[in-house]
Amino acid sequence: MPRILVTNDDGIYSEGIRKLAETLKAVGDVIIVAPDREQSAASHALTLNRPLRLLQIEENEWIVDGTPTDCVNLGVLKLMKETRPDIVVSGINFGANLGDDVTYSGTISAAFEGALLHIPSIALSAVVGEHFSFDGSVQFAVGLVRWALEHQRDPGVILNVNFPVAAPAGVRITKLGRRIYTEGVIERMDPRGRAYYWIGGGAPSWHPGEGTDFEAIQAGYISITPLHLDLTHHDSIPRLKPLEELLAADASR
Ligand code: MN
Numbered sequence: 389m390p391r392i393l394v395t396n397d398d399g400i401y402s403e404g405i406r407k408l409a410e411t412l413k414a415v416g417d418v419i420i421v422a423p424d425r426e427q428s429a430a431s432h433a434l435t436l437n438r439p440l441r442l443l444q445i446e447e448n449e450w451i452v453d454g455t456p457t458d459c460v461n462l463g464v465l466k467l468m469k470e471t472r473p474d475i476v477v478s479g480i481n482f483g484a485n486l487g488d489d490v491t492y493s494g495t496i497s498a499a500f501e502g503a504l505l506h507i508p509s510i511a512l513s514a515v516v517g518e519h520f521s522f523d524g525s526v527q528f529a530v531g532l533v534r535w536a537l538e539h540q541r542d543p544g545v546i547l548n549v550n551f552p553v554a555a556p557a558g559v560r561i562t563k564l565g566r567r568i569y570t571e572g573v574i575e576r577m578d579p580r581g582r583a584y585y586w587i588g589g590g591a592p593s594w595h596p597g598e599g600t601d602f603e604a605i606q607a608g609y610i611s612i613t614p615l616h617l618d619l620t621h622h623d624s625i626p627r628l629k630p631l632e633e634l635l636a637a638d639a640s641r
Pocket of ligand 1: 397398427428429481482483494495
């Protein structure tokens with residue numbers, strides 16, 4: 389049986405991870421290592437400034453008082469040290485992880501951590517709306533994880549999957565869309581007359597773009613975007629090359 393490490397950023401008690409883990413038992417041995425509370429937008433944070441606790445709450449189920457990235461590290465490097473997982477599955481997140489927002493996502497960072505540990509990894513997120521249900525998404529996840537165990541050969545590339553609210557029209561392989569940020573920070577006054585701020589107030593909107601994850605979701609499709617961690621902008625390397633000469637004197641001061 390393949391070993392499946394399941395984690396998320398909504399926390400161990402979220403419906404998305406409960407249903408996902410339960411359904412994936414049809415595919416392999418499921419080990420859950422998840423944050424003990426919600427860690428959405430935790431991004432790729434790793435806890436280095438305090439001790440972490442790993443608490444077993446069921447057979448094959450552990451909670452960590454840390455981030456999704458902490459969970460994958462403790463899962464792979466401690467709990468499953470002798471029997472590494474064959475795949476890391478993160479989610480299903482309650483809410484989309486599309487376009488530029490992937491950089492904040494704890495759901496996706498957990499999958500990237502799997503990739504850094506050379507394990508094929510998948511991030512799953514569901515768009516929230518009226519008549520929301522995880523049921524169709526978890527069924528799709530079973531088929532996708534089965535496929536990935538057979539065919540996802542390059543662990544450096546993760547799959548970022550987003551489910552539309554309604555029954556999907558099909559599947560689209562996509563690229564990341566671009567977010568339009570409106571009214572990014574809201575200012576209010578607290579009862580003592582001091583300003584406080586709330587980030588992300590405006591309704592999200594997106595630049596229209598063909599082949600993007602956003603377009604696929606808008607059209608009612610499941611979006612699958614292959615992502616990798618190489619943040620190097622290769623085209624800029626030759627353009628910036630003259631700086632080596634230009635700033636050489638400053639560097640040797
Ligand atoms: Mn979340």
